[in-house]
């Protein structure tokens with residue numbers, strides 16, 4: 322280096338200047354990348370912001386399960402101009418779970434259902450799933466290559482203004498957009514975790530904004546020629562028929578939940594057969610059931626559960642069937658109504674602890690039930706339902722019965738409910754079937770909390786769980802042919818599904 326400097330000083334003045342300029346020029350060229358290099362750098366920046374994160378090789382990425390990669394235009398693509406089309410269940414009845422085009426989604430859905438089985442009220446909507454679905458949809462709509470799309474998640478305590486300013490939008494943008502009625506209604510009440518996709522052109526001007534209103538509808542705000550327009554894209558909703566069958570090993574709830582039935586459907590199934598089967602006390606190991614039910618899908622993604630269409634329940638070897646008719650009521654496969662004058666159990670099965678106990682001991686005497694009623698052991702406060710409609714002939718208290726309610730249904734039938742914590746009806750009042758008449762307790766001569774229930778026919782105590790009850794009105798004669806056709810088709814479908822399941826086991 323020193324030698325070079327000595328050499329430099331020996332050179333004529335003009336040469337020194339030329340050499341210095343050359344050194345400076347080279348340095349400048351080396352410090353700044355070529356135009357090409359700069360351009361390619363920008364491109365990679367662009368694509369990385371569009372994809373939210375650039376994909377690198379030799380790096381592991383966690384991909385959410387519910388994330389769907391965009392599919393080519395076809396059966397699963399977002400059909401933006403399609404109106405909301407609901408396929409009738411008849412059209413899609415060919416689709417059973419084994420043949421659904423989206424087996425994987427169905428399996429995922431079943432797994433999701435199973436995780437939520439502890440929730441009695443059937444909260445099947447998983448927030449993560451919703452967010453993932455939102456992302457998937459927004460991603461699919463990022464078709465425009467020229468624009469840069471960025472996703473902004475609503476943070477806790479975020480306002481629309483805050484989010485817009487993070488997105489580099491002006492106060493005027495916020496003002497103009499919120500002048501649109503749907504934008505005003507939806508964007509001003511955005512919730513944490515929701516996402517807004519913002520698309521800008523190369524000049525950084527807002528081109529399009531999308532917001533997922535629900536699982537089916539997306540609000541799209543477009544900006545062209547200094548004008549904002551809003552539209553709602555609605556996904557196509559299709560109804561599929563699904564099948565579930567199960568054998569009861571420990572209790573009804575677990576068997577149904579393990580098979581993938583949602584909490585709501587479990588309760589619904591118990592209600593459908595609740596006039597014939599006492600789900601609280603009379604379910605036995607080996608009882609089994611099968612059902613067909615509707616599920617709605619939006620562009621192949623699970624949306625919500627629908628109605629139970631048909632079901633079969635074996636209790637103590639006795640077969641019960643139920644078919645949903647167009648009036649929303651359930652009838653047995655041959656058209657007799659499922660509704661009866663009396664519920665088999667005045668207590669919902671989910672509250673009763675001892676499902677399998679063939680020799681239930683009386684809570685007071687400790688002896689096998691030899692008294693004139695049925696005891697339901699459950700927590701204090703459990704709601705007690707009137708087994709049938711009627712008139713309250715007693716609502717009172719004494720030292721033996723504790724708080725008690727007697728209901729006279731007609732000249733033949735009377736029911737009695739003893740040891741209540743609270744009575745919710747007064748003497749002389751008329752009650753509807755299923756109406757809450759009080760809550761379970763341990764008042765009177767008892768050692769533990771339970772409901773003592775008596776069923777009296779013409780003055781004689783009978784077992785409410787086994788007595789044959791009066792038949793209610795069957796399906797209207799005018800409807801009979803139409804019903805029979807539906808019933809035959811559904812029961813055949815139920816049967817073929819069961820055979821398929823048996824064959825695959």
Ligand SMILES: [Zn+2]
Pocket residue numbers: 692694695696772773774
């Ligand atoms: Zn008793």
